[in-house]
Amino acid sequence: MKLIVGLGNPGKKYEKTRHNMGFMTIDLLSELSKIDVDKEVFHGLLGRGNILGEDVYLFKPTTFMNLSGLAVSELVSYFKIGYEDIIIIFDDMALAPGQIRLRKGGSSGGHKGMQNIIDALKTEDLKRIRIGIGEPEQSDTIDYVLGKPLKDEQPLIAGAIESSVEAIKMMIKKGFDFAMNNFNRGDKNLIGSI
Helix, strand or coil: CEEEEECCCCCHHHCCCHHHHHHHHHHHHHHHHCCCCCEEECCEEEEEEEECCEEEEEEEECCCHHHHHHHHHHHHHHHCCCHHHEEEEEEECCCCCCCEEEECCCCCCCCHHHHHHHHHHCCCCCEEEEEECCCCCCCCHHHHHCCCCCCCCHHHHHHHHHHHHHHHHHHHHHCHHHHHHHHCCCCHHHCCCC
């Protein structure tokens, strides 16, 4: 059983903001795989279904970003999910809009939601998909991540979300290492080929 977690902030105020890339990826994955993510449990919204023959949980913590670890740790503990079966999706200012990076572990890179999950689970050995949102030129970091992408960034970010969904499908079908090696190269020919 795989657990795929998308990070974000709940509520209309935060919809489609840069900090909600994880939520937006889960929404697209939910739509394409016909898995309803609507059960209110473990301080979040949960759906269970099947993607390419693999049983999966899709999860959106509703604790607000910086307390994501509370929700994730409760769910992991209840269902006894192994850390190797968890994938976390979140925004990353260190990557340009439209880029994604898959990573097997390591630090949070300063992302407070990811750091809270690392602290709660007491491990950095968590697979993750980072979706680039770019860095603010002048504005405050908090205002930037809680703001909506600019018009010219929107198609890039929409493409990155689609790539993230394809990367998840490839992970399920061929393993995380295979997906990481392909998607970190930025091979756009992979989209729709799985």
